[in-house]
Amino acid sequence: MKTKAIKNTIFASLGGILEFYDFVLFVFFTSVFAQVFFPPDDAFWANVGVWTSFGAGYLARPFGAMVFAHFGDVKGRKNVFYISMLMMILPSFALAFLPSYESIGLFATISLFLIRIVQGLAVGAEISGAWVFVSEFVSEKYKSLALGFISATLTFGLLLAGLVSLWINVNFSTEEIKDYAFRLPFILGGVFGILACFLRTKLNETPEFERLKKNQELLKFPLIEALKTHKLPMLVCVLMSFILSSGLATLTIIPKHFDMFMGDEVQKLLYSNFAIVAVILGSFIQGALASFFGNFKICIIFSILFACFGFALSLYDENFLLYYLLACFMQGIISFAPIFMTAVFKSSLRFSGLSFAYNVSYALIVYITPFVIDQIYDHYLGYYFILVALASLFCVFLVKKIQERV
Template sequence: MTTHLPQKGYSPGTNDDSRRLSRGDARTLSLSALGGALEFYDFVIFVFFSTVVGTLFFPSEMPEWLRQVQTFGIFAAGYLARPLGGVIMAHFGDLLGRKKMFMFSICLMAVPTLIMGLLPTYDTIGIAAPLLLLLMRVLQGAAIGGEAPGAWVFVTEHVPSRHTHFACGTLSAGLVGGILLGSIVATVINAAFSQAQISEFAWRFPFILGGVLGFVTMYLRRWLHETPVFAEMQARKTLAQELPVKTILTRHGRSVILSMGVTWILTAAVVVTVLMAPPLLKSVTGIDPQTMQLANSVSILAVLVGCVFAGWLADRLGPGPVLAFFSLGLALCFGLFYSTMLTSTEHVFSLYALSGFFVGLVGVIPGIAVNSFPAAVRFTGLSFSYNVAYAIFGGLTPMGVSFFMALDPMAPVYYIAFIGALGMMIGALVMRQTRRVATTATV
């Protein structure tokens, strides 16, 4: 059996039986991916209706620029709440069980999302309206901070270790699918109702839908079982004896750095290529907004395919070479896509889809981060590293890229090229550590 080497970077997981994926594994993956998609939908649907929400939840006499700042400030509050919520839920996940926190996270997302769809507006209850909206957004942030790390740990400890990366890739595809679902719902609402109707009542439908679907998923997750890895630790009484976050900070610093590094790559790939590219290119090239939105949806579909393929490939070749290959592919393809768009938008669909496929590197990253921590503090280690890195880089990346675009319109390309180089470097490190672990196990 392979052993975990927490101070030397990446190593295989502890659930290393060689059986094939069973029907139970498929059910676990399906319910985990579905829940992740719906939870990410709940988290991002706010941004699709931010303009309407800002109009309804702040005074009408407030200047438009200030209203936008206040609205996006509430949106950003969800990101700021992620690290705290993630660490708290991970703490109890390492001590009380993965499934309990897995269930709690989706409940914590469903309830505030439903409430957001039912909240009275500023005209009805005054300043209490934006304050309640802020509170709901903070709760959403706390929930999403525990969902993604918890889901990755949950599926990793359920499936055979030779399918770890495929499981994480499938789950990552589900999370990205939540963004696509939000885009589709927003498109349908805008097509079915006039702007007056949306402002009057239809803006509530996406939030209510998200809350209801969250409760449905929570019910379905009742049929999931605690992970075999946690159950074994519980039976052997080998759970963490001290605060898990203290353990990971004092004993697993290299694993924290590695996990934060790969999270930086994940954040840049999603934020710049999926979320920022459409508005940036619309402002620079003047491309038709509907065409750009459709191309973005096609690109997200390609991300889903890339996630699953990257995970599948990593189980066969190892995560290191796959991360390095996809990082290089992302740097080259996004550079080609973006630079081409500055002169011609003729091939927007094909080039954007190709870039999206290599964003699928986010499918191999969770497996690297999960397996860098020992089982006793795995949930806390991943959650702390992932959420802190996401809060830092998720917040700084849009501002940094926007600032440098004022100096050079190719700034997004340069940043993704840097991220590609970082991915290749970490991929090489993972390959070296994997060989070292294999040699140690053989000896």
């Protein structure tokens, strides 16, 4: 049973890797997309359009969450996992071979929006589905370790994207990247997705869903029931989504402002990859520590440390880069998002309730986070990190309260 749990945990993590890989690639190549898939005579609106298409994928997530998670609670976790992965692969290949605006005009722009929307629908159930799947397969003793591993592998997708983007920038000229080289990472993502899809055919259904099915405890409309009876758990999802979104701030937004410390683009990409490694290690180590010393104790310790180093880096002194990497390591508190969220929902509605609350809040928060960070970066960034840590500490209080009621 332990071998089966390990296998299923690894296979479940593959979709999250692909999602974060595609996410960062889109961010890294937004300027290229603005030139290739939008009218060339208005750079400002092309830039607005490409970021709007990026946001459209996130805004589509809640709809995908409602549909896929419903079937995950009613028909089974395994089948939904396979379909969502397939819907992530096809858009990746479509983007890799999408003709330019010069070739097909406005159809290129519309197609980019549609690709992002289809990806968003699939992703709506992918990450939350992995959390639910793993939480129902792994024993209580190792659940925090397994979910910490899932969080680490999500960030590993960022690392892969960062390394591929670095390789593209080092080996191709600006003109070559615009002409064809930007397509190579998306082809690689599609190939990886096919392998992941094949491996997912070997997944087993979770014992918990099998028990619900056997005992005829499945609900007809799990999301409606969750909205009626699980308001506090949904608040936990909202707060943990805010904490997860802070990873976006540390790993993709703050590096945009590295110009004050380093001017070379390759050097900035290298440092961004170091930061991603720090989050990967932080997520896995904190999940492991939580398995042995308890979720609440470890979450409290690292949330406080995250606030301290986050505030320290906002001073922008000579130790900025050191504080930045330490804050990224403490950013491993994102591993408590799946740990807490899967613990506060009944299994009969866990997929629907978690997916809906997480995806709605995460989509909205992630959409506005870049604008907020850009506005507060110079003077108030430290207070943002303190607010994230306070949200994490408040989640500890809420989860304790919910578990005491059961």
